[in-house]
């Protein structure tokens with residue numbers, strides 16, 4: 001199956017998927033879609049409550065359902081931000097590559113700590129030492145992010161315009 005003309009943003013929590021995705025949508029006349037937001041809306045429950053009441057595996061399956069729905073709805077010309085752990089499931093990686101060009105937003109652990117401290121919306125980072133949690137999860141995920149992405153962008157100290165130029169260079 002050939003790739004769609006969507007841009008999919010993947011990366012760790014705090015890598016800027018939602019803010020950069022909204023910027024692209026506003027500046028490049030694309031529609032913005034966020035899988036976490038869609039899952040919350042369609043299920044009438046927050047991500048934190050899904051984790052608390054049904055667990056992570058159940059949530060990963062909701063993510064798979066959402067990717068299938070986006071493919072079935074013939075989603076085109078969208079910038080799609082996906083939850084940081086979505087690519088961890090192999091089936092999701094397969095669906096991502098059908099859905100469009102996969103852009104990996106990267107930041108190192110120190111930068112992520114700065115961006116995520118004080119946040120209480122991400123159940124996988126709740127309690128304990130934030131940097132340790134980030135390092136452990138990042139170690140488990142970094143090869144996955146690398147393997148599923150078409151392009152990787154370092155998001156530290158760079159303007160969205162310049163991030164977009166890097167993407168465009170790749171897309172040409």
Ligand code: S3P
Nearest residue numbers: 012013014036083084085122123
């Ligand atoms: C998760 C990332 C979150 C959300 C959920 C799990 C993860 O999305 O899907 O809390 O496993 O990394 P963001 O990456 O948008 O924060």
